[in-house]
Amino acid sequence: MELERNHNASVLNDASPKNSSRLGPHSGLPKYPTSAAVSSSSLLLTIPGKKTGLLDDVRSTGWLDAMKSSSPTHMFPNDSGTELTENDIAYRNWMLKYPSALASFGKLTSYAKDKKVVLFLDYDGTLSPIVDNPDEAYMSNNMRLAVQNVAKYFPTAIISGRSRDKVLEFVGLTELYYAGSHGMDIMGPVSPSTNTHENCVRSTEKQGKEVKLYQPASEFLPMIDEIYRSLVEITKEIEGSTVENNRFCVSVHYRNVEEKSWTTIAELVHDIMKNYPRLRLTHGRKVLEVRPVLDWDKGKACEFLLKSLGYSNSDNVLPIYVGDDRTDEDAFKVLRDGNQGFGILVSSAPKASNAFYSLRDPSEVLEFLKLVAMWKESSAPQL
Ligand SMILES: O=P(O)(O)OC[C@H]1O[C@H](O[C@H]2O[C@H](CO)[C@@H](O)[C@H](O)[C@H]2O)[C@H](O)[C@@H](O)[C@@H]1O
Numbered sequence: 001m002e003l004e005r006n007h008n009a010s011v012l013n014d015a016s017p018k019n020s021s022r023l024g025p026h027s028g029l030p031k032y033p034t035s036a037a038v039s040s041s042s043l044l045l046t047i048p049g050k051k052t053g054l055l056d057d058v059r060s061t062g063w064l065d066a067m068k069s070s071s072p073t074h075m076f077p078n079d080s081g082t083e084l085t086e087n088d089i090a091y092r093n094w095m096l097k098y099p100s101a102l103a104s105f106g107k108l109t110s111y112a113k114d115k116k117v118v119l120f121l122d123y124d125g126t127l128s129p130i131v132d133n134p135d136e137a138y139m140s141n142n143m144r145l146a147v148q149n150v151a152k153y154f155p156t157a158i159i160s161g162r163s164r165d166k167v168l169e170f171v172g173l174t175e176l177y178y179a180g181s182h183g184m185d186i187m188g189p190v191s192p193s194t195n196t197h198e199n200c201v202r203s204t205e206k207q208g209k210e211v212k213l214y215q216p217a218s219e220f221l222p223m224i225d226e227i228y229r230s231l232v233e234i235t236k237e238i239e240g241s242t243v244e245n246n247r248f249c250v251s252v253h254y255r256n257v258e259e260k261s262w263t264t265i266a267e268l269v270h271d272i273m274k275n276y277p278r279l280r281l282t283h284g285r286k287v288l289e290v291r292p293v294l295d296w297d298k299g300k301a302c303e304f305l306l307k308s309l310g311y312s313n314s315d316n317v318l319p320i321y322v323g324d325d326r327t328d329e330d331a332f333k334v335l336r337d338g339n340q341g342f343g344i345l346v347s348s349a350p351k352a353s354n355a356f357y358s359l360r361d362p363s364e365v366l367e368f369l370k371l372v373a374m375w376k377e378s379s380a381p382q383l
Helices: 002-010 063-068 086-097 105-112 141-153 164-171 218-235 259-273 298-308 326-337 362-379
Strands: 116-121 156-159 177-180 185-188 200-204 210-214 242-245 250-253 279-284 287-292 317-323 342-346 357-359
Touching (some): 063 259, 063 279, 105 317, 116 141, 116 362, 141 156, 141 362, 156 298, 164 177, 185 298, 218 242, 218 250, 218 259, 218 279, 218 287, 259 279, 259 287, 298 326, 317 326, 326 342
Parallel strands (some): 116 156, 116 317, 317 342, 342 357
Antiparallel strands (some): 177 185, 185 210, 200 210, 242 250, 250 287
């Protein structure tokens, strides 16, 4: 599995930022204009030529392996004093490399001293538990309150694979910044620093607030709508499958599909993708995600938002990104490579990551956010 290999290759030995000085695909006839004709051409990714046409590509390219491993079995370390299982031991060993952000909170606050903390939060599996029905992935009121509290003190952005409107509907907090469609639909602060970006426009959101909208994949909208309709059509006979239109990308869910039909679903999606060389496929948690071939992801979205906030190349900022999914790794990597903050991986199973710290599940994310707000409240100057 390519992603796993990449992560293993890029994970550093020292999981703590302490040693850091700052902190720390497809061919076929194109149906749409080629890169020369699109305004975001500088963001277009080059995808290696696809091997010619066999259906067993699905197996040879590792799609099925990736589908099977896309949502790891949950393992809960045994804290009750009884004998540890192999899984418990594996998780504990893994935590040596990715320490708990709760247990390491003192250390984290020492990095944050005299810096402006900026919080980036993924939605599904981070703020809301993973559930069978994507339309019912609600976050708890306690979580909402905790996010609202941290946002009083720190610029806070939600970075999700969902459409921006959908994630805003779930979160319901207008004081935050939002990046939907894996960062391809950003609603951020108005600032002159990002005005030079193409596809960047000022807008007024429903509550009258002036915001900046950045949608680097806007010319892909007709293509995304078209493939969404085709995916709905071809998967309609597969019991349990659902297709979600996330505006600039599409999710094909197979969480509720019997495992024996996964090959069929993979082959159907693979076949359709052959007609769309300008779209690519990534894997999430029991979901296949179709998105534009664009050099833009959650990591780029973080960089864009930091720049909009006036913090690019700043030593005085500590960005913290909390996420559970493979797509969050792009953001973890940006922070790690830039020595400019750290990622916190939400996972109850060991996995290679570019994050520095870990939290086990959304309930620990809640505790973490509460601690962050309490820390700020207790360190605020008394009037
Ligand atoms: O970036 P995220 O906010 O984590 O969004 C990633 C995908 O999340 C959703 O799917 C996942 O959560 C669902 C609800 O718990 C679950 O049923 C599904 O199996 C998971 O893959 C969302 O529905 C997708 O569109 C997002 O791309």
